[in-house]
Structure formats: C-alpha cells, structure tokens
Amino acid sequence: MSRSIRACTFLDKGGTGKTTTAAHLGVALAERGNDVLLIDLAGKQGDLVKHFGRWETVERQIAEDDDWPNISTVFQDQWGAIAEKLGDAAVDDLILETDEGVDLIPAHPGLDSLDAELGNIDDAHDRYSRLDSFLDEYIEPLGYDAVLIDLPGLTNNVSYNGLWAARNVIAPVEMGPFESEQAEALRADLDKIGANFDVDVKLAMVLPNKVDTRTKLAEEYLDAFEEAYPEAFVSSHVPVSQDIRNAAESGRTAFALEEPSTTAERAREAFLENAETLVERLDESERAAPAGGELA
Ligand SMILES: Nc1ncnc2c1ncn2[C@@H]1O[C@H](COP(=O)(O)OP(=O)(O)O)[C@@H](O)[C@H]1O
Ligand SMILES: [Mg+2]
Structure with a gap:
C-alpha cells in the first residue's frame, strides 16, 4: 500500500480561503476517485465541518459525550495507551463521514x-511531531489516498504540527498589495523550519x-504572484463567488x-484542476526524495 499524499492549507493570515480550499480541494480529489480525509486543526467553531452540514452533529457530540477521543486528544501523552485499549474504535470515533465523498476529523474546543x-x-522534535506520529501510526493503516x-x-x-505532518503547504492568497508579503513570510517560515529541524x-x-x-x-497581482x-x-x-459563501452557509x-452560478462553476473547475496539479506535484516530490539508501 502506498502512503497517502499529505498537504495542509496554511498562511499566517485569516480569511484568505484556507478552510474553503481544504473543503473544495478535498471534494475535488474525491471526485477524481481518491479516498480523502480532511482534518480540522483550525476551526474553533468547526469551520470545516460546517461546509458539510454536520456542525449540529459535532456540536451535540461535544456537548453530550465525554470528550474522548477528539482531535486534540491525539496530541496527548496518554493517547497511545488509551488508543491501544480501545482498539480500532479510538480512531473510528474520530472520523465523520460526509455526503460529499470525503471523511473528516472535526475540530474540537x-x-x-x-x-x-x-x-x-521541552523537546522540540516531540513538540512538533505529535500529529505526524499520529498520522503514521493510526491514519496511514486506513489507506487514504x-x-x-x-x-x-x-x-x-498547532500549525507547526500540521506543517511538520503534512510537509506540503497550499497557501490560498487574495489579490492585494500586502498579500505577497504574507506569502513571502510563509516561505521564510518554511525555510526556517527546514534549517532548524531536519524536515523539508x-x-x-x-x-x-x-x-x-x-x-x-487583479491581473497585475496575478502576474506578480506568478x-x-x-x-x-x-x-x-x-x-x-457569492455562491461559495452561500454554499458554505447552507x-x-x-x-x-x-x-451553480457561472462563478461557482468556474470555481469548481479550478478546484478540480488544482486537485490534479496537487497530486502530480506531490507525486513528483515523493519520487525526487526517495527513502534513504534506496537509490540504485
Ligand atoms: N472564492 C471565494 N469567493 C467568495 N467568497 C469566498 C471565496 N473563498 C472564501 N470565501 C469566503 O471568505 C471567508 C473566509 O474564507 P475561509 O475559507 O474561512 O478563510 P480562512 O480559512 O483562510 O480564514 C468565508 O466567508 C468564505 O465563505
Ligand atoms: Mg479557516
């Protein structure tokens, strides 16, 4: 079984479309035949799950259930021991199915x-690699693409854990005079992580x-970004697209x-195309970085 491709939506700025992109790229990947798992480390109000009409379910679970397990507990010291006791149920309980073809681990307070x-x-490697370890040990065996x-x-x-686990960043950017600085800061941040820890x-x-x-x-900004x-x-x-906003609200x-309106139609096409591009790019980078010692 091959490893899942992993990516995270990230930019050190609110409102640029990270959550929207995670939801739509996820569905686009699923439409292209992939088994997809979305993980929400962002939404205090369950932003991502709201895109799939499951917020009430999650809200009820948060209010009623004993809190365990949830996405925040997978970072804790005792996760391994408890998960072992519960067996597959521990991870199954985290994952919600949606009716748009993707599975989702919702956010939690x-x-x-x-x-x-x-x-x-204290140990920086341990501090930043908890999500990575969780994905390796508990999510990889589920065989998501x-x-x-x-x-x-x-x-x-929290975001460092996401970056560390995903290794690949999708940065949605808006068109504006300061937006490229934001993306520049992101690139500097990623370089810093690479220099301080041995992760690329x-x-x-x-x-x-x-x-x-x-x-x-808009054209000028697009050119500048390119x-x-x-x-x-x-x-x-x-x-x-106002439709994107409306869809999220419903x-x-x-x-x-x-x-769909014309703009929503174009947005769908863009996400479908970008889903394909993402798979190609991540496949390529996998091939470019073979596991140690495997070079012929
Ligand atoms: N392409 C788009 N067209 C119109 N509204 C959008 C678009 N992308 C995102 N939005 C809206 O912008 C707001 C912020 O998007 P969101 O994905 O929550 O950003 P972030 O996760 O980066 O904070 C939301 O109300 C969302 O519906
Ligand atoms: Mg968000």
Whole structure:
C-alpha cells in the first residue's frame, strides 16, 4: 500500500480561503476517485465541518459525550495507551463521514488550549511531531489516498504540527498589495523550519483565491504572484463567488450546488484542476526524495 499524499492549507493570515480550499480541494480529489480525509486543526467553531452540514452533529457530540477521543486528544501523552485499549474504535470515533465523498476529523474546543500544552513539551522534535506520529501510526493503516489538514491562520505549535505532518503547504492568497508579503513570510517560515529541524516543508501551491478578473489590478497581482512563486503558483485561480459563501452557509461546498452560478462553476473547475496539479506535484516530490539508501 502506498502512503497517502499529505498537504495542509496554511498562511499566517485569516480569511484568505484556507478552510474553503481544504473543503473544495478535498471534494475535488474525491471526485477524481481518491479516498480523502480532511482534518480540522483550525476551526474553533468547526469551520470545516460546517461546509458539510454536520456542525449540529459535532456540536451535540461535544456537548453530550465525554470528550474522548477528539482531535486534540491525539496530541496527548496518554493517547497511545488509551488508543491501544480501545482498539480500532479510538480512531473510528474520530472520523465523520460526509455526503460529499470525503471523511473528516472535526475540530474540537480542546484545540484552544493545545498550543499552550504543546509549549510545555521541552523537546522540540516531540513538540512538533505529535500529529505526524499520529498520522503514521493510526491514519496511514486506513489507506487514504490523500490527507488534507486545515490549519489556523497563525503560526503556533498547532500549525507547526500540521506543517511538520503534512510537509506540503497550499497557501490560498487574495489579490492585494500586502498579500505577497504574507506569502513571502510563509516561505521564510518554511525555510526556517527546514534549517532548524531536519524536515523539508515545501510550498506546494500558491492558489489565488477570490479573484475578480473584472478589475485591472487583479491581473497585475496575478502576474506578480506568478513571478514571485514560479514553481508553486497555479494559474487556474478561484474566482470570487457569492455562491461559495452561500454554499458554505447552507452546509455545502460549491460541488453540491444543483444550479451553480457561472462563478461557482468556474470555481469548481479550478478546484478540480488544482486537485490534479496537487497530486502530480506531490507525486513528483515523493519520487525526487526517495527513502534513504534506496537509490540504485
Ligand atoms: N472564492 C471565494 N469567493 C467568495 N467568497 C469566498 C471565496 N473563498 C472564501 N470565501 C469566503 O471568505 C471567508 C473566509 O474564507 P475561509 O475559507 O474561512 O478563510 P480562512 O480559512 O483562510 O480564514 C468565508 O466567508 C468564505 O465563505
Ligand atoms: Mg479557516
């Protein structure tokens, strides 16, 4: 069985479309025949699960159930021992099925204190690699083709765990005068991680979102991004679409709209194209970095 491809949506800024992108790229990957798992490390209010109309279910679980297991507990010292006792049920309980063809591990209020809890772990490798270990040990055996992690719009111990586990970053960017600085800061951040720890986190995709091509400036921003990120930039940008906002509010992605507007249609095409690009890029980078000692 081959390893799942992993990526996270990340930019140290709110509102650029990270959660929207995780949801739509996830569904696009599923439409292309992949088994997809989405993991929400971002949404305090369960942003990602809201795209799939399951927020009430999750809210009820949070209110009623004893809290265990949830996404924040997989970072804890006792996770291994308890998971062993519960067997497969421990991981099964974390995963929710959606009716858009993707599985999802929803966010949990326990994520709020997780940054501080991780900060108490002295050993940096241990502090940043907990999610990676969890994915390796508990998620890989499930055989997903792709795992997409939605991260908060800030750099903290939780997002470092996501970056470390995913190794590949999808950065949705908006068109504006300061947006390229944000992406530049991201690249510097990734380089720093690479230099400090022995992990190579790649900027796999710079994805222009909320693009309004009716404005002249949008074209200029697109060109500037392409020039700044020749490898990561994708030319099939996502248009600004009121339908995307409306779909999210009614618990769907744009893929589930029965009568999509022209912009929603274009957004779907862009996500489908970018899903294919993502798979190609991640496959290539896997091949470019074979496991140690395997070179012929
Ligand atoms: N292409 C788009 N067209 C219109 N609205 C969008 C688009 N992408 C995202 N949005 C809206 O912008 C807001 C922020 O998006 P979100 O994905 O939550 O950003 P982030 O996760 O980066 O904070 C949401 O209300 C979302 O519905
Ligand atoms: Mg978000």
